[in-house]
Amino acid sequence: MFSETEYQTVWMIYLGAAFCGWLVWWRLTRLIGWWFVREPLQLIMAVLLFTPARVDPMEPWLAPAFIVWLSDTLMNTGENAARMLGDLALALAVATVAYIGFVCLRAAWQHWRSGQNAAARPADH
Numbered sequence: 001m002f003s004e005t006e007y008q009t010v011w012m013i014y015l016g017a018a019f020c021g022w023l024v025w026w027r028l029t030r031l032i033g034w035w036f037v038r039e040p041l042q043l044i045m046a047v048l049l050f051t052p053a054r055v056d057p058m059e060p061w062l063a064p065a066f067i068v069w070l071s072d073t074l075m076n077t078g079e080n081a082a083r084m085l086g087d088l089a090l091a092l093a094v095a096t097v098a099y100i101g102f103v104c105l106r107a108a109w110q111h112w113r114s115g116q117n118a119a120a121r122p123a124d125h
Contacts, residue, residue, distance in 0.1 A: 007061065014064065018049040039099070047095050053087040055080060065091075 002010065025045045032038040053065035069084035071077055 002061075011062075015050075018064070022046060022049055040096075043095055043099050044092065047088065047092045051088055051091040053084055 022045060026042055029038045029041050032041070048066045049064070051065045052062040053068060055061065055063045055068055065084045065087045068080055069088065072079070072081040072084065
């Protein structure tokens with residue numbers, strides 16, 4: 001298979017390419033005016049690109065889960081499709097819960113800031 005150095009080099013190349021692809025996706029989704037559509041699309045792409053999973057449960061090597069799922073689904077190369085889909089679903093669920101927490105914090109912050117701005121304005125009588 002790979003030596004440890006080759007394995008890490010391939011992962012660094014993949015992460016660099018995935019990050020560049022995610023930045024392009026980020027720029028493309030900036031054209032969407034609705035934040036409640038744009039931000040979940042960005043989150044889904046991040047999960048698809050950056051979720052690693054074990055291809056063989058007995059081996060320590062990881063691979064991008066979406067790529068393994070895609071190759072298993074399109075080419076019938078193995079029995080990993082269901083496990084990869086489960087890993088992706090778990091990662092997406094965790095990311096969604098974290099995103100909902102972030103949205104709640106952002107809404108609380110905006111509510112708090114609007115209350116501060118209203119209190120700072122002089123009353124017109």
